[in-house]
Amino acid sequence: MHSEPFLKLKFLIVSRGGIGGLSVANSLANAGHEVTVLEAAAVPGEIGAGLQIAASLYDVVLKEVAELDKPQSACIYRYADGEMISSMQADREEGEKRYGAPSYQLHRNDLHKMLYDLAKPRIMIRFASRVTSVDPSEPSVVLQSGEKIAADVIIGADGIRSVVRDAVLGGPQKAKYTGDSAYRFLVPTDDMKSDPELLSLINEPKLFIWAGPQKHIVAYGIRGQKIFNVAAFVEDGDEEASYSWTAKGDTDKMRADFAGWEPRVEKLFALVKSPHVLKYKLMDCVPLKTWVHPQGHVPYRAQGAAMAIEDAECLGRLFSHVTNRKQIPFLLDAYQDIRFERATHTQRVSSDARDIFHFSDGPEQQLRDARMRAGVEVRTALSGGENVSAEKQLMVERATKTREDEDDLQFGYDISQVTDKWWEENGSTILQL
Numbered sequence: 001m002h003s004e005p006f007l008k009l010k011f012l013i014v015s016r017g018g019i020g021g022l023s024v025a026n027s028l029a030n031a032g033h034e035v036t037v038l039e040a041a042a043v044p045g046e047i048g049a050g051l052q053i054a055a056s057l058y059d060v061v062l063k064e065v066a067e068l069d070k071p072q073s074a075c076i077y078r079y080a081d082g083e084m085i086s087s088m089q090a091d092r093e094e095g096e097k098r099y100g101a102p103s104y105q106l107h108r109n110d111l112h113k114m115l116y117d118l119a120k121p122r123i124m125i126r127f128a129s130r131v132t133s134v135d136p137s138e139p140s141v142v143l144q145s146g147e148k149i150a151a152d153v154i155i156g157a158d159g160i161r162s163v164v165r166d167a168v169l170g171g172p173q174k175a176k177y178t179g180d181s182a183y184r185f186l187v188p189t190d191d192m193k194s195d196p197e198l199l200s201l202i203n204e205p206k207l208f209i210w211a212g213p214q215k216h217i218v219a220y221g222i223r224g225q226k227i228f229n230v231a232a233f234v235e236d237g238d239e240e241a242s243y244s245w246t247a248k249g250d251t252d253k254m255r256a257d258f259a260g261w262e263p264r265v266e267k268l269f270a271l272v273k274s275p276h277v278l279k280y281k282l283m284d285c286v287p288l289k290t291w292v293h294p295q296g297h298v299p300y301r302a303q304g305a306a307m308a309i310e311d312a313e314c315l316g317r318l319f320s321h322v323t324n325r326k327q328i329p330f331l332l333d334a335y336q337d338i339r340f341e342r343a344t345h346t347q348r349v350s351s352d353a354r355d356i357f358h359f360s361d362g363p364e365q366q367l368r369d370a371r372m373r374a375g376v377e378v379r380t381a382l383s384g385g386e387n388v389s390a391e392k393q394l395m396v397e398r399a400t401k402t403r404e405d406e407d408d409l410q411f412g413y414d415i416s417q418v419t420d421k422w423w424e425e426n427g428s429t430i431l432q433l
Contacts, residue, residue: 007322010034012141012151014131014164017041019108020157020308022115023061025123027316035123038141038149040130040158044116049184049278050222050229051111052103052207053306056414060313062104064114067223069105071207076372079212082262086372098412105205105229107222111305131158134167139297153328154298155315157308160283168293175283180354183232183254184278187271189225197264202228209357210265213365215258216357217265230268232258233282235358249279284351292336296329307343310415314338317419326433334430338422342413 011028015021015037025035053062062068076086119125130144140150156164160175192198201208202225210217214235222229234257251274258265292298318331359365 005323006032006320007324008033009152009319009322009325009328010150011036012149012154013037014134014141014154014156014158014162015039016157016159016161018157018159018308019112019115019305020312022112022119023309023312024155024157024315025119025125025312026061026115027312028319029119029122031316031320033319036149036151037119037123037125038129038131038143039125039127042128044125044127049108049186049231050105050220050227051108051305052105052220053111053309054103054413056412057306057309058104060416061111061115061309062106064118065106065110067106067110069205069220069222069224071103071105071205071220073204074207074209076209076211077262078369079210079215079261079265082210082264084376085211085369087376105207105220105222107227107229108305110223131163134164134298136167136293136295136298139295152297152325153332156298160285164298165288168290168298169288173285173288175285178282178284179237180233180235180282181279182282183230183234183249183257185230185249185272185276187228187230187268189221189228191271192228192268195267198267201264201268210261211357211359212261213360214358216354217258219268228268233354247278247280248275249277251277254279284347290336292329292332296332307346310342310413311335311339313415314419317416318423321423321427321431323431324433327430330430330433334422334426338419 011025011033013021013025013028013035017039021037021039025037028035055062074088075084077084116125131141132144133142134154135141136154138150139152139154140148141154142148154164156162156168158164162173166172189202192202201219202221205221205225208217208219215233217230217232219228219230221227232254236257251272254272254277255266255269258269315335318334322328322331356368359368
């Protein structure tokens with residue numbers, strides 16, 4: 001994979017128990033480098049539930065995960081009566097043809113364990129090694145124990161309270177509370193099978209979204225439909241909620257927040273045992289002005305499972321070409337050039353989607369629902385050979401084109417191809433340094 005003569009570098013990865021640190025450790029080890037992960041957690045293990053990752057990352061990492069679920073359709077429902085206002089089965093089928101699948105669904109722990117098992121024989125992982133400060137000039141870090149460790153490159157994968165990010169920016173960068181909180185829980189699907197209404201949620205792999213005033217729910221099956229993963233988002237301004245993925249939520253409060261929602265939602269929430277609900281704040285950071293310290297040895301990595309994996313692949317591929325230490329700052333700048341727009345775009349799209357789901361009952365919600373219903377009606381009519389008014393057909397065609405363009409950006413993005421193309425066009429300049 002790497003260029004000759006290849007220079008083996010020492011990398012320090014500052015991590016807080018997430019997927020990001022292990023992803024970049026694996027990628028850099030694949031490139032031939034010496035990698036040490038300084039893990040704040042005392043023991044290995046990722047806490048969480050389900051996640052979705054684009055099919056374009058299958059060859060990068062997902063092919064190693066035993067249990068992947070591929071949703072056959074995605075449906076959006078009205079919160080009060082369960083009316084389906086949008087079905088994207090045709091879009092999912094098209095996504096299958098174009099990208100392999102629009103996304104895969106899996107348990108976060110399964111991905112974390114796979115990454116850990118791959119990394120363990122090839123890198124050093126030091127647990128209970130919390131980093132308290134970073135010196136970009138050396139570069140080096142100091143642990144809570146007082147130990148100092150130096151390296152050629154330090155990479156931050158240490159989450160919302162990142163010590164590395166603060167070092168890159170030259171001071172504290174406080175994350176902003178969005179005002180939203182998320183409840184998360186898992187339900188064994190065996191507990192759902194005795195109720196016909198709940199059984200309808202697990203008959204086939206599907207992504208379910210319920211949209212309601214200042215709230216929405218995303219749910220889907222994982223581990224071969226053995227577990228039903230639920231994420232329920234509320235605009236509650238709960239300043240007491242934790243940043244932590246491990247914070248326990250108040251089950252009764254969650255049920256009260258979603259009281260009056262359609263029967264399937266209330267029945268699903270009734271199955272949850274109190275200790276098994278998590279609740280945490282949703283935090284946001286404005287896009288950083290730079291991801292790399294001016295001295296060029298300390299990058300900070302965007303978070304989120306899919307973005308973290310893409311970042312890791314980009315760094316690994318770029319540093320497979322390094323031949324001398326003078327190239328390090330330029331390779332890190334290349335990483336930022338390749339990744340910044342992609343990560344910022346994904347952050348914006350996520351925020352836009354949340355706004356659409358949270359409309360209060362009224363004109364905006366009615367217009368949203370009418371457009372979604374029209375899309376379902378037109379696609380159903382056309383598939384059955386029925387006539388459709390030119391006005392409705394044009395509206396749906398425009399919406400479909402917009403969604404296809406967005407899907408191409410999100411699901412059709414291949415980080416390996418993007419990075420290799422960048423290197424083909426620019427790599428010779430770096431190799432001359």
